[in-house]
Amino acid sequence: MKIKVNSCVCDSENISSDTIIRVNSKILKSNSKLFDRTKSIAYPPFINSHDHLISNWYPKAGFGRTYPNVNIWVEDMKGTDSFLERNKVWINDGAFDLTEPAAAQIVLLGIYKNLFSGCAVVQDHIPKQKSSYYNNNLINVIKDYTQYHSLSLGNWWGGDSAEAEYAKTKSQIPFIIHLGEGIDNLAEQEFPKLKELNLLKSNTLLIHGISLSREQIKECAEAGTSICWCPNSNYYLIGETLDIYACMEYGVNVVLGTDSTMSGSINLLEEIKFAHQKFPHIPMQHIFEMFTTNAAKALRLPKEYGAINDSTSDLLLIKKHDQDPFRNLLQTGMDDIELMIHKGIPIYGDVEFLDEFIINEDDYYFFGKDRFVLGHPEKIISAFNKKLGYEKGFPFLPF
Numbered sequence: 001m002k003i004k005v006n007s008c009v010c011d012s013e014n015i016s017s018d019t020i021i022r023v024n025s026k027i028l029k030s031n032s033k034l035f036d037r038t039k040s041i042a043y044p045p046f047i048n049s050h051d052h053l054i055s056n057w058y059p060k061a062g063f064g065r066t067y068p069n070v071n072i073w074v075e076d077m078k079g080t081d082s083f084l085e086r087n088k089v090w091i092n093d094g095a096f097d098l099t100e101p102a103a104a105q106i107v108l109l110g111i112y113k114n115l116f117s118g119c120a121v122v123q124d125h126i127p128k129q130k131s132s133y134y135n136n137n138l139i140n141v142i143k144d145y146t147q148y149h150s151l152s153l154g155n156w157w158g159g160d161s162a163e164a165e166y167a168k169t170k171s172q173i174p175f176i177i178h179l180g181e182g183i184d185n186l187a188e189q190e191f192p193k194l195k196e197l198n199l200l201k202s203n204t205l206l207i208h209g210i211s212l213s214r215e216q217i218k219e220c221a222e223a224g225t226s227i228c229w230c231p232n233s234n235y236y237l238i239g240e241t242l243d244i245y246a247c248m249e250y251g252v253n254v255v256l257g258t259d260s261t262m263s264g265s266i267n268l269l270e271e272i273k274f275a276h277q278k279f280p281h282i283p284m285q286h287i288f289e290m291f292t293t294n295a296a297k298a299l300r301l302p303k304e305y306g307a308i309n310d311s312t313s314d315l316l317l318i319k320k321h322d323q324d325p326f327r328n329l330l331q332t333g334m335d336d337i338e339l340m341i342h343k344g345i346p347i348y349g350d351v352e353f354l355d356e357f358i359i360n361e362d363d364y365y366f367f368g369k370d371r372f373v374l375g376h377p378e379k380i381i382s383a384f385n386k387k388l389g390y391e392k393g394f395p396f397l398p399f
């Protein structure tokens, strides 16, 4: 299958115009079919570097106030309508086994949140799960990582000490830790403690870093440590965010994350828009790198992620609303994604593309005006509705 596109953003620095993209897949009916989509732009599928898949309930869990540090919110949010409503579907018994059926259903909802916003990869910050949790998902839920919740709260949700978790990485896979999610002393104490434990490393991925000073950000750059920026969640919970301009100045490898919908944007497409609205002077090209090449580097992903070329098994095809392919994403909604392919499998888009693949229609859900998605998200919603006794909607689902 070939698609003639207006342009292809192979990566942030390589953009080709009037290109024909060749889609590689073992399940194509023919290789010769040519689609004319000259009003569309091809991108590599996106990477969401921070989410909590079990917490993608809606609306946000808060009382309209901000907090000096996130630990206070973690307690406070247990009294919110959103948290209490999610409890009707799944109660956290503290074991954090997310392969258990009720949990798995919410996790799958979170996977769909990411899929419908063009993400083929998501980093789920959670204690390491059974291997079945990471296998055979609709998109790549990254398996190779170790984690610590935060140095102020410890690994309360499960896992070993920070040093032991880091040692397991053997310097090869990411070590992921919330850090400096606040503006008070407690948040500020985390970075010195991280250094004391000798965990400021090139495979360390710090989540948030709101409390980091310019000097500390410079140290992250020198150590090659990556930082995940979640601006929407940060402003909602703390009223402040990472010093992103210092990160740009010192050359930190910054990646973008949504966090869960209990505190962050409804999906990555909205997070991109939010980042731009708050920081319009950051070139969109740099923001693009945060959820493509920078993310692939921080998460130590294989070569096929974060960039594509004109012969590919991974593709995100999006309607063109703006001549600038980076600014185009500021006008992109879920419905503007015409086709998403991951590892040669069509997972979301227009049915006319799906017709070119040898698939079992029962494996797909069809909705709207000739749209398809892999799997059956509608079944999750009916199961929730049954448990809740009323109809529940989620703004990150396009049906």
Ligand SMILES: [Zn+2]
Binding pocket: 050, 051, 052, 125, 178, 207, 259
């Ligand atoms: Zn988080």
